[in-house]
Amino acid sequence: MNTLHRSTLLAVAGTALTLSLTACQSDSGSTSSSRPTTAATVASSPAAGATTAVEGTGTSEASGSTGSARSAAAQGSTDASSAGSTGGRGRASTSVCTARDVRVTAATQDGPPYTHIVLTARNTSGHSCRLTGFPHIQFLESHKQDVPAVAKSKPATPVVLTAGAPAYGLVKLSDGGVDEDNEPVSAFSVQLAGDSTVIAVTAPGSDGISVDPARALTGYWTPELRNGADDF
Numbered sequence: 093m094n095t096l097h098r099s100t101l102l103a104v105a106g107t108a109l110t111l112s113l114t115a116c117q118s119d120s121g122s123t124s125s126s127r128p129t130t131a132a133t134v135a136s137s138p139a140a141g142a143t144t145a146v147e148g149t150g151t152s153e154a155s156g157s158t159g160s161a162r163s164a165a166a167q168g169s170t171d172a173s174s175a176g177s178t179g180g181r182g183r184a185s186t187s188v189c190t191a192r193d194v195r196v197t198a199a200t201q202d203g204p205p206y207t208h209i210v211l212t213a214r215n216t217s218g219h220s221c222r223l224t225g226f227p228h229i230q231f232l233e234s235h236k237q238d239v240p241a242v243a244k245s246k247p248a249t250p251v252v253l254t255a256g257a258p259a260y261g262l263v264k265l266s267d268g269g270v271d272e273d274n275e276p277v278s279a280f281s282v283q284l285a286g287d288s289t290v291i292a293v294t295a296p297g298s299d300g301i302s303v304d305p306a307r308a309l310t311g312y313w314t315p316e317l318r319n320g321a322d323d324f
Contacts, residue, residue: 186252189213189221191289194253196227196282198263200296205268209296211261211282213313215253223251225285226312227261231277235305239263242324245311262311262322266304274302 194213201208211227226241251259266274278300282291295301311322 186220186222188286189215189217189223189253189284190287191284191291193217193219193221194223194284196291196293198293198296200301201262206297206301207265207268209263209265209301210317211263211293212258213253213261213284214258215255218255220252220254223253223259223284223313226310227263228283228285229263229280229308229310231280231303231308232275232305239308239310242309242311245314245318245321245324247312247314251313251315257315259313259315260317261313262317262324264307264309264324265301266307271304273304273306275305277301277303 193215195216196211196213198209198211200206201210213223213227215221226245229239230236231239245262253259276299278295280293280295282293283289284291309324311324314322
């Protein structure tokens with residue numbers, strides 16, 4: 093009976109040992125086979141995340157740069173437009189001078205032989221105004237056409253007269269000397285560009301001026317007389 097009991101115990105122990113070994117091998121195989129998969133997953137996951145982050149950052153930066161560039165360009169365009177439109181409004185808001193705004197007088201220039209006179213248009217209105225173009229002058233009743241203007245005397249920018257400020261126009265009367273074509277003039281008419289009102293101007297000198305209609309010329313209105321541009 094003891095022998096039978098011992099044999100039975102040995103058999104049970106052997107079976108248990110076999111089951112234990114089998115279980116251990118099974119657990120070891122399962123663990124070893126699952127760990128590389130997990131490790132590979134963990135290793136590849138950061139790589140994929142990093143790639144995504146770089147692409148996302150690059151796209152975001154490019155988009156941001158593009159957006160910034162477009163914003164800067166739009167702002168520059170707006171600034172330029174504002175600056176341009178502000179200047180335009182400033183010029184447009186200044187009314188054109190009329191005969192009621194200025195007083196026109198004449199004086200001789202350079203003394204004898206009195207080939208030139210200078211017209212002065214002074215703003216007497218109390219507000220600023222723009223004096224455009226050149227004086228439209230008619231010296232003689234027998235010559236109704238305006239005295240031609242000299243293009244090179246045209247100023248680069250509009251002439252804006254503040255209250256009390258003057259502008260000047262040089263006028264050539266003749267080539268000088270005694271000429272049978274010269275005619276005496278004691279008064280003449282001037283009109284401003286854009287205004288049909290006739291301004292009567294008294295000629296300088298006690299004897300007036302001598303004008304050769306074929307040689308007469310006028311310069312544009314300018315804030316000051318300029319050598320060269322006003323030499324004609």
